[in-house]
Amino acid sequence: xxxxxxxxxxxxxxxxxxxxSTVIGRLLYDTKSLPEGAxxxxxxxxxxxxxxxxxxxxxxxxxxxxxxxxxxDTTQLQFRxxxxxxxxxxxxxxxxxxxxxxxxxxxxxxxxLIIDANEGIQEQSKRHGYILSLLGIQKAYVLINKMxxxxxxxxxxxxxxxxxxxxxxxxxxxxxxxxxISAFFGENIxxxxxxxxxxxxxxxxxxxxxxEKDTGLATKPLRFPIQDVYKFDNRRIIxxxxxxxxxxxxxxxxxxxxxxxxxxxxxxxxxxxxxxTAVDAGMSVGITVADEFFNxxxxxxxxxxxxxxxxxxxxxxxxxMGKKALVKGQEYKLKLAxxxxxxxxxxxxxxxxxxxxxxxxxxxQVKTNDVAEVIIKIKKQICFDEFKNNQLTGRFVIVDGYDVxxxxxxxGLVEQWQAVSKLVxxxxxxxxxCFDNYFYxxxxxxxRKQEARPYAFSLGDVVAVAGQTYxxxxxxxxxxxxxxxxxxxxxxxLVSLVRLAAYDYAGVPVIETNGCYVKIATxxxxxxxxxxxxxxxxxxxxxxxxxxxxxxxxxxxxxxPVVTQIGVTGADYQI
Amino acid sequence: MDHLDRLEAQSIFILREAxxxxxxxxxxxxxxxxxxxxLWLAKKAFFGHCPFPFIHVDTKYKIPAMIDFRDKVAKxxxxxxxxxxxxxxxxxxxxxxxxxxxCCKALxxxxxxQVVAKYxxxxxxxxxxxxxxxxxxxxxVFSERNKDSEWDYxxxxxxxxxxxxxxxxxxNHIRVHPILHWNEIDIWSYIGRENIPLxxxxxxxxxxxxxxxxxxxxxxxxxxxxxxxADIIEELKNTKQGERAGRAQDQEDSYAMQKLRKDGYM
Numbered sequence: 001x002x003x004x005x006x007x008x009x010x011x012x013x014x015x016x017x018x019x020x021s022t023v024i025g026r027l028l029y030d031t032k033s034l035p036e037g038a039x040x041x042x043x044x045x046x047x048x049x050x051x052x053x054x055x056x057x058x059x060x061x062x063x064x065x066x067x068x069x070x071x072x073d074t075t076q077l078q079f080r081x082x083x084x085x086x087x088x089x090x091x092x093x094x095x096x097x098x099x100x101x102x103x104x105x106x107x108x109x110x111x112x113l114i115i116d117a118n119e120g121i122q123e124q125s126k127r128h129g130y131i132l133s134l135l136g137i138q139k140a141y142v143l144i145n146k147m148x149x150x151x152x153x154x155x156x157x158x159x160x161x162x163x164x165x166x167x168x169x170x171x172x173x174x175x176x177x178x179x180x181i182s183a184f185f186g187e188n189i190x191x192x193x194x195x196x197x198x199x200x201x202x203x204x205x206x207x208x209x210x211x212e213k214d215t216g217l218a219t220k221p222l223r224f225p226i227q228d229v230y231k232f233d234n235r236r237i238i239x240x241x242x243x244x245x246x247x248x249x250x251x252x253x254x255x256x257x258x259x260x261x262x263x264x265x266x267x268x269x270x271x272x273x274x275x276x277t278a279v280d281a282g283m284s285v286g287i288t289v290a291d292e293f294f295n296x297x298x299x300x301x302x303x304x305x306x307x308x309x310x311x312x313x314x315x316x317x318x319x320x321m322g323k324k325a326l327v328k329g330q331e332y333k334l335k336l337a338x339x340x341x342x343x344x345x346x347x348x349x350x351x352x353x354x355x356x357x358x359x360x361x362x363x364x365q366v367k368t369n370d371v372a373e374v375i376i377k378i379k380k381q382i383c384f385d386e387f388k389n390n391q392l393t394g395r396f397v398i399v400d401g402y403d404v405x406x407x408x409x410x411x412g413l414v415e416q417w418q419a420v421s422k423l424v425x426x427x428x429x430x431x432x433x434c435f436d437n438y439f440y441x442x443x444x445x446x447x448r449k450q451e452a453r454p455y456a457f458s459l460g461d462v463v464a465v466a467g468q469t470y471x472x473x474x475x476x477x478x479x480x481x482x483x484x485x486x487x488x489x490x491x492x493x494l495v496s497l498v499r500l501a502a503y504d505y506a507g508v509p510v511i512e513t514n515g516c517y518v519k520i521a522t523x524x525x526x527x528x529x530x531x532x533x534x535x536x537x538x539x540x541x542x543x544x545x546x547x548x549x550x551x552x553x554x555x556x557x558x559x560x561p562v563v564t565q566i567g568v569t570g571a572d573y574q575i
Numbered sequence: 576m577d578h579l580d581r582l583e584a585q586s587i588f589i590l591r592e593a594x595x596x597x598x599x600x601x602x603x604x605x606x607x608x609x610x611x612x613x614l615w616l617a618k619k620a621f622f623g624h625c626p627f628p629f630i631h632v633d634t635k636y637k638i639p640a641m642i643d644f645r646d647k648v649a650k651x652x653x654x655x656x657x658x659x660x661x662x663x664x665x666x667x668x669x670x671x672x673x674x675x676x677x678c679c680k681a682l683x684x685x686x687x688x689q690v691v692a693k694y695x696x697x698x699x700x701x702x703x704x705x706x707x708x709x710x711x712x713x714x715x716v717f718s719e720r721n722k723d724s725e726w727d728y729x730x731x732x733x734x735x736x737x738x739x740x741x742x743x744x745x746x747n748h749i750r751v752h753p754i755l756h757w758n759e760i761d762i763w764s765y766i767g768r769e770n771i772p773l774x775x776x777x778x779x780x781x782x783x784x785x786x787x788x789x790x791x792x793x794x795x796x797x798x799x800x801x802x803x804x805a806d807i808i809e810e811l812k813n814t815k816q817g818e819r820a821g822r823a824q825d826q827e828d829s830y831a832m833q834k835l836r837k838d839g840y841m
Contacts, residue, residue: 007578034815078706078758085578087756099733103715106735227588228595232624239620241588270623271769282576284587286622297595321733335738395736402742403732 006084008213011105013132014114015122019145022183023114023204024077024090030190030205033079083209098369099321102131102407110139110211112204117156117180118149121164129164130352130371133171134319134409136391139211141177142168143204147196148182154198177207217281220244221306223385223393225337226255226299230286237268237286238295243337243392245303247287248278255293256300257310257381263290298339300383300393308383308393313346315411318398319371322405326366326398335404336396339382343398347375366406375414384410423478423487425459428497430485432478434515437469440562447560457494465492470515470558475508479518481533517556579765582757586613587620588737589716589753590700594620596741597698597749600627601657603687603841606641607788608773610702611648612762613754615771617700618652628655630690630699632841634682635660636670636790644774657694661686671792675824676831682790684840688724691748700751701841706758708819710833715740716755722746724839759818760811767804778802787819795821 012020028034077088089104105111111132115125132140142164150156161178168175179188180199187193188203201207222245230237247253251264268286269275279285289295300308320326326345334343350373351360366372387394387409398406423430437450457463465472472489479486479500486503488496505526510518520526529551536544576584593600602617602625604610617625631645649656661669664681671678691699705712715731717739732740743749754762766773776785783796797816801807819825825832832840 005578007581032815077712100731103731103733103735106733227591230621230624232621232626235622237622239591241584268622270619273769274619280576282581282584284584284591284620333742392736397735397738399742402740402744404734404738404740405732407733407735 005080006213007087008084008110008208008211009087009089009108010110010112010208010211011089011108011137012112012114013101013105013124013128014143014145015116015119015124015128018114018116018119018122018125019183020090020114023112023143023145023181024088026183026186026189027088027204028077028079030186031079031081033077081205081209086208098127098131101128102135102319102321105131105135105137106407108135108137109214110141110208111137112141112143112208113175114143114145115160115164116149117144117146117160120160121167125164126167127369129168129173130171131319133168133173134317134371134407136387136395136409138173140168140173140175141179141204141207142175144178144180145183147180147187148185152180152182152187152193152195154180154196157199176211177201179204179207217244217392218246220281220390221308222247222253222301222303223308223337223390224301225339225383225393226295226297226301227338228297229295235268235288236292237288238301239284239286240301240338241284242279242281244281244390245306246278246280247285247301252304253289253301254304254307255295256302256307256383258293258299260291260293261304262293264288265290298337298382300337308385308390309413310381310383311413312378312381313414314376314384315349315373315414316376316396316408317371317373317411318366318406318408320366320368320406322368322400322403324400324405325368326372326400326406328364332405333399334376334378334382334396335399336382336384337393341382342379343376345374346377349373349375373411374408376408386410386412421455421457423457423463423494423497425487425494426497428485428499430478430480430483430487430497430513432480432513434470434472434478434511434513435464435467436515437467438558438560439469440560441565442562443565459494459496461494462492463489463494465489469561472511472515472557473509477503477506477508477510478513479503479510480513481518481529483513511557512552514554515558516552516554519551519553579761579768582754582761583616583619583765585756586616586753589739589751590617590620592737592739592741593698593700593717593749593751593753594626596739597696597751599694599696600698600700601630601690601694601696602627602700603702604629604631604645604656605702605788605841606631606637606645606774607702608762608766608777609704609754609757611773612757612765612771613700613702614648614652614654615769616753625652625654627700628657628694630657630659630687632683632686632690633658633660634678634686634790635665636682636792638776638785638788638791638794640776641774641788648772657690659686659690659693661689671790671823675793676835678793679824679835679840680838684724684835684838687841688839691724696748698749698751700753702754703752703841704757704759704762705755706818708817708825708832710836711755714750714752714755716752717741718750718752719743720748720750720839724748726837726839728833728837760808763804763808763811767808777807779806785821786816787822789822789824793823795823797821 012024014020079086089108144157144160157180180196181188187195190203190205192203223243225240226238227240230239249264249267254261265288267276328345328348331342331344334341348363351363351366352371385393394410396408397404421432421435438447441448474492475490477486477488484500486498486500505523510520512518532547661682669678669681703711715734720726778784779799779801784799786797801810
């Protein structure tokens with residue numbers, strides 16, 4: 001029965017027209033995996049279109065494909081060898097369908113990357129290589145196709161192999177094999193090709209049986225994210241899937257991040273067949289616990305001493321598939337395991353051009369089909385692991401509006417991350433931009449803030465009163481007019497922080513957190529300012545504009561130099 | 576865990592996601608093997624309960640044994656069952672003689688849309704599988720339909736790592752496909768392993784059996800001597816016939832199913 005047979009999911013990727021559909025059509029045909037109806041149907045379509053039959057047509061189930069000659073979505077097809085069953089995922093090569101390629105590839109355990117021997121390595125060959133590395137697909141073969149077009153030349157094969165190896169190795173993708181083939185003529189598909197006696201390795205159908213399936217999720221630390229809590233009857237069942245590790249009745253468990261300890265009382269079941277006292281990674285289960293806490297979706301059940309990371313900020317590598325660019329500082333929804341929280345990308349450390357590996361540092365946005373290294377800040381603390389330690393709890397998606405627009409993997413925690421400079425003391429802290437520089441950028445016709453390395457100033461520290469584009473007096477106060485804290489600087493040193501409610505005007509100049517001079521000269525002015533502030537309900541409205549022009553002066557202590565482009569002095573974070 | 580355990584765990588995970596995410600959720604039950612397996616999986620996912628209604632879009636052309644089986648199982652499992660027929664179309668004389676695709680559209684697609692509108696479903700669970708036919712192979716697990724139940728298959732959002740589409744504008748609904756990743760042999764192997772009760776039309780009598788069930792006028796039998804689940808699995812391993820070869824509407828033209836499904840067919 002097929003229940004006992006192993007199944008392996010393989011994704012087939014590559015640049016458009018490099019022959020993916022032909023390779024798959026061949027594999028299906030040569031393993032006799034096509035139902036009679038399919039071949040008849042494709043022959044009929046080819047006839048209707050007045051075209052000769054091609055193996056590639058076997059996959060083209062949709063009108064659009066035949067119209068444009070491209071695969072618009074991933075297709076899943078099955079074939080079997082002596083060893084096991086395969087689900088083959090045909091991922092589109094066209095750049096505009098990258099999101100479909102990623103959808104397909106995300107469920108794969110192994111990959112075949114196809115390169116046209118005649119055209120060599122193209123844009124999507126590299127981009128797909130990069131995405132395999134981001135998806136953590138380590139098992140890959142590179143198929144050099146259309147060898148017939150280069151007279152089955154070993155030299156050309158070796159050249160492409162070396163070039164691709166160099167690229168993939170720089171991404172930490174190490175292809176296990178390079179196989180020279182001609183899918184159209186069936187060379188090196190089922191049996192070794194007589195045309196390429198110099199190739200000593202296996203043909204594709206033998207080679208894929210050598211991919212080894214991942215094991216080992218069961219031996220990793222327990223990760224059981226709560227999916228839902230049911231109370232259909234007198235049982236209170238915590239339901240979810242054991243992503244990794246093993247859970248047994250009687251185990252002491254920790255529910256994280258709320259940090260509640262309890263014990264597994266029962267593992268629930270419906271049919272007698274499913275009655276058990278232990279469950280392993282991969283199983284969708286339901287348990288009851290000894291203490292009835294309020295548990296909710298998203299929390300991780302773990303074993304004490306083997307907790308996941310818990311934080312509200314992490315470093316990640318992401319790929320972006322949204323129609324709109326990912327913008328720093330904008331609100332998105334992050335989904336990681338069964339957790340869903342609002343998040344923002346607070347720093348785009350690097351945007352990487354996936355085809356050249358050229359990088360743009362400290363960018364403001366990540367465009368469609370870009371990959372990037374970012375720092376993500378989540379509204380509250382969540383549970384996760386580093387991707388290298390646990391793929392299932394170390395990856396996430398980003399939702400913009402109604403759609404999943406990005407995917408990413410957690411590369412690590414951020415050590416004392418802060419997005420902006422901070423003043424700290426008296427049990428309070430105040431985030432400020434007054435030590436950042438602003439420029440008018442000629443090439444963009446826009447004002448941009450150049451992010452300085454964020455500072456943290458404690459009581460007694462000398463603060464940066466003089467900068468490239470600003471000069472504050474030696475004595476001044478900083479108030480966060482929309483926040484709740486104020487700070488006093490005397491002789492250029494931070495001397496105290498107070499709550500805004502307890503702040504009194506002290507006769508020294510006052511600035512707000514961006515460095516705007518606040519036009520007050522008496523305590524009465526300050527009281528009046530607070531009253532007007534409290535009356536503002538819309539910060540994009542006229543009332544707010546009147547408030548700003550009445551009370552704030554940006555250029556009193558600041559200048560706004562014109563530059564042709566903004567210099568790159570980004571924060572030096574290492575991923 | 577073996578292959579069937581993995582398939583089952585994934586389907587249960589999907590069912591639970593759907594239940595968690597959609598306030599108004601229903602499951603389509605066609606009485607066939609796939610949606611009957613799905614019913615079984617739902618009982619497992621919710622520990623013997625079925626916390627949403629089951630919907631049968633009745634064309635009134637179904638094989639009578641299917642209706643008997645439906646009523647028996649619904650009673651046995653204590654299901655909340657919604658049976659709906661497009662009475663208006665039926666009274667106007669709709670039937671396969673008007674054209675098979677026209678009939679499917681009226682009695683199944685439109686019938687389904689009437690149910691969705693009447694009960695304001697946000698989520699509909701369906702037992703379709705990728706290996707059944709071409710247009711289903713490109714489905715997502717959580718697949719959006721607009722207010723007219725249309726499917727924009729050229730512009731589907733990515734679906735990765737079990738993070739499904741659960742956000743959508745008001746008026747749209749999501750089709751949830753928990754057994755999309757199963758194939759026909761998986762279904763039968765699972766029926767055998769779990770001993771799932773099934774309508775007996777699937778088992779051979781007098782050298783013939785139904786491989787896929789639909790409306791009586793448009794569903795043909797295949798030659799078969801398979802009288803047990805094990806026989807059927809053995810037969811399927813050796814067949815080169817497509818599963819839906821006996822379903823007449825599929826053969827109407829090269830893109831019949833794609834056209835039907837774009838308009839909201841199941």
